[in-house]
Amino acid sequence: MDKEIPRYAHGSRVPGWDTPADLDKDPATVPGVGGSPSVEVPAELRAEIEASMALYPETRSATLPALEAAQRLHGWCSPEAIEQVACVMRLTPADLAAVATFYDMLETEPVGRHSIYVCTNISCSLCGADALLAAVQEAAGEAEDGDAEFNVRAFECLGACDIAPMASVDGAYVGPLSIEDVPRLLEDLRTGRQVLPDKQLAKRPCADPGANV
Amino acid sequence: MSTPLLFADIDEPGLNTLEIYQRRGGYEALKKALQMAPEDVLKELETSGLRGRGGAGFAMGKKVSFLPKGSMDKYLVCNADESEPGTFKDRELMQKNPHMLLEGIVIASYAASANRSFIYIRGEYVLQAEMLDAALREARDARYIGDQILGSEHSLSLVVHRGAGAYICGEETGLLDSLEGKRGNPRLKPPFPANQGLYQGPTLINNVETLSTVPAIMRMGGEEYAKLGVQTSTGTKLVSISGQVRRPGNYEIELGIPSREIIFDLAGGPLEGREIKCWFPGGSSAPVLTPDDLDVPYDFDSLAKAGSMLGSGAIIVVDDSTPIVELAIKLAKFYRHESCGKCTPCREGTNWTVKMLERIDSGEATPMDLDIMASVQEHIIGNCLCVLGDAMAMPIGSMIAKFRPEFEAHIEAARARSGLGPAAAAAEQVLAAQGALGA
Numbered sequence: 001m002d003k004e005i006p007r008y009a010h011g012s013r014v015p016g017w018d019t020p021a022d023l024d025k026d027p028a029t030v031p032g033v034g035g036s037p038s039v040e041v042p043a044e045l046r047a048e049i050e051a052s053m054a055l056y057p058e059t060r061s062a063t064l065p066a067l068e069a070a071q072r073l074h075g076w077c078s079p080e081a082i083e084q085v086a087c088v089m090r091l092t093p094a095d096l097a098a099v100a101t102f103y104d105m106l107e108t109e110p111v112g113r114h115s116i117y118v119c120t121n122i123s124c125s126l127c128g129a130d131a132l133l134a135a136v137q138e139a140a141g142e143a144e145d146g147d148a149e150f151n152v153r154a155f156e157c158l159g160a161c162d163i164a165p166m167a168s169v170d171g172a173y174v175g176p177l178s179i180e181d182v183p184r185l186l187e188d189l190r191t192g193r194q195v196l197p198d199k200q201l202a203k204r205p206c207a208d209p210g211a212n213v
Numbered sequence: 214m215s216t217p218l219l220f221a222d223i224d225e226p227g228l229n230t231l232e233i234y235q236r237r238g239g240y241e242a243l244k245k246a247l248q249m250a251p252e253d254v255l256k257e258l259e260t261s262g263l264r265g266r267g268g269a270g271f272a273m274g275k276k277v278s279f280l281p282k283g284s285m286d287k288y289l290v291c292n293a294d295e296s297e298p299g300t301f302k303d304r305e306l307m308q309k310n311p312h313m314l315l316e317g318i319v320i321a322s323y324a325a326s327a328n329r330s331f332i333y334i335r336g337e338y339v340l341q342a343e344m345l346d347a348a349l350r351e352a353r354d355a356r357y358i359g360d361q362i363l364g365s366e367h368s369l370s371l372v373v374h375r376g377a378g379a380y381i382c383g384e385e386t387g388l389l390d391s392l393e394g395k396r397g398n399p400r401l402k403p404p405f406p407a408n409q410g411l412y413q414g415p416t417l418i419n420n421v422e423t424l425s426t427v428p429a430i431m432r433m434g435g436e437e438y439a440k441l442g443v444q445t446s447t448g449t450k451l452v453s454i455s456g457q458v459r460r461p462g463n464y465e466i467e468l469g470i471p472s473r474e475i476i477f478d479l480a481g482g483p484l485e486g487r488e489i490k491c492w493f494p495g496g497s498s499a500p501v502l503t504p505d506d507l508d509v510p511y512d513f514d515s516l517a518k519a520g521s522m523l524g525s526g527a528i529i530v531v532d533d534s535t536p537i538v539e540l541a542i543k544l545a546k547f548y549r550h551e552s553c554g555k556c557t558p559c560r561e562g563t564n565w566t567v568k569m570l571e572r573i574d575s576g577e578a579t580p581m582d583l584d585i586m587a588s589v590q591e592h593i594i595g596n597c598l599c600v601l602g603d604a605m606a607m608p609i610g611s612m613i614a615k616f617r618p619e620f621e622a623h624i625e626a627a628r629a630r631s632g633l634g635p636a637a638a639a640a641e642q643v644l645a646a647q648g649a650l651g652a
Contacts, residue, residue, distance in 0.1 A: 057412055061392060064375065064394065103336075106377050122298050122456070123455040126529075155337075157497075159295050159337065161455030161461060161527075162463065171337075171339035207463055207464065208223075208463060211223045
């Protein structure tokens with residue numbers, strides 16, 4: 001996401017906005033290798049990562065599944081989560097942090113428990129996605145514990161323009177959404193029900209009248 | 214179109230299971246292919262004239278034939294990172310008919326003599342990845358995937374690999390880096406993936422729809438398939454249509470029908486009381502076309518001749534209620550967000566295009582900015598490792614070219630709203646500074 005770069009009134013950048021890492025410090029090494037302290041890894045996480053690594057000719061290919069598993073356990077790719085993955089995969093934490101910061105679905109800051117990705121790309125925004133996003137943000141912000149419960153984000157095209165405007169709620173696609181749906185959406189999430197069952201993409205038939213004949 | 218190939222009975226309950234798929238004649242094409250020599254399977258693919266359905270439209274048979282012969286490790290990667298704005302056809306195929314894709318992968322891997330395959334599916338497609346995983350388990354149990362498939366010499370392993378949200382991973386070399394567990398940065402080409410791809414080995418990369426078409430080609434024969442569509446664009450194509458139309462969705466068409474038929478007859482045309490302002494024929498990366506182009510046949514070459522492209526086969530319709538500047542900002546911001554930052558023209562070009570467009574919207578621009586913006590687009594095209602930058606430059610360039618009067622009116626209106634403020638003030642400052650120097 002875009003970060004605001006602090007600037008003076010005349011336009012030049014305020015020093016320190018991009019202060020690099022401490023270059024005098026020794027780089028972090030692979031935890032548990034070459035005398036560096038090992039870290040405690042929950043057994044289930046270790047087993048899941050090792051199973052992923054076994055699927056590929058080169059174990060590094062398991063980076064994304066491993067980070068995803070760690071995120072599921074910790075809620076986000078915290079430094080602790082990254083160290084645990086690094087320990088199992090025999091990579092440095094920097095290798096993994098580089099990957100975690102590249103992908104939109106890997107969180108590098110703590111976030112709310114339920115993810116609500118509102119698509120705001122072209123097709124959805126032509127159908128009113130910006131107002132929808134504002135409504136979801138407002139409703140989640142007003143809610144008690146809103147920050148801990150909900151992770152509301154504008155997302156790039158989610159590949160469901162036929163149900164625009166839409167959102168991916170904890171991975172399930174729902175749409176077309178109207179602003180009136182927002183309170184029910186949050187309520188369903190909070191109570192652990194299936195979100196807006198009548199608007200689930202999974203139940204939608206193909207639009208082509210020539211198919212299914 | 215008489216009978217759909219890819220969408221036949223697509224909503225039949227249970228089509229995603231092996232039982233129903235087989236009852237409908239599934240995996241018969243694979244059995245037929247395994248009776249043939251790999252070269253003959255390849256010949257069928259070449260005769261079919263099938264062109265890649267992911268965006269570039271490269272002949273699929275030719276791509277297979279580029280793989281070197283010999284007994285090294287070869288890979289097949291199915292590109293299921295469908296992220297092009299407006300595109301959602303692969304989603305429907307993977308969710309409702311995953312076995313058709315698996316069958317296509319096994320046949321293609323046989324033709325390419327690849328023994329390891331991967332499906333790189335975008336991380337957002339949770340349901341679709343689960344469908345693929347379930348289908349894969351069934352196919353393994355039935356010995357359609359694994360060692361010595363159906364008693365033949367051909368073996369294939371398959372892994373469903375989930376991405377984690379990055380448009381650039383749909384670019385084939387970015388996808389390979391991501392699959393290797395790195396950031397999804399595109400690589401320098403050549404070497405092309407056919408020679409040095411995944412783990413530096415020869416790699417065949419194809420889109421979901423392309424591979425899903427392969428069983429139909431084996432069933433019909435390449436020659437018969439080539440009779441569908443038009444000469445240089447054979448076969449049927451899934452078209453995702455979205456935006457301001459009445460019936461958005463996926464439709465299977467025979468290539469070469471007039472675009473008007475897709476937008477008006479299938480998708481119902483624009484909303485009540487609205488007119489089409491412009492439309493993207495092939496995803497948001499395709500240069501926009503106007504209502505004058507509605508009779509252009511929907512195929513690869515005709516759209517290229519009209520100055521745009523078929524791309525991923527995603528039509529986005531924009532009606533006259535949307536200001537073109539708003540559309541351009543939305544588009545440019547997407548590419549700025551998704552640029553991986555490896556090549557300067559794309560990283561800086563997308564960023565500055567957004568800034569200039571925002572200046573237009575806030576009343577700080579002059580009509581001259583349009584020329585600067587157009588020249589930025591020209592400097593992006595062809596100057597990067599991949600075409601992400603081009604994918605912004607082409608539609609933005611086409612918008613400036615085709616809707617220049619509207620851009621200019623927008624500039625003037627915004628300047629009037631802001632009381633000619635910032636631009637006039639800046640000019641005054643410059644004049645004052647020059648005066649001070651002179652004195």
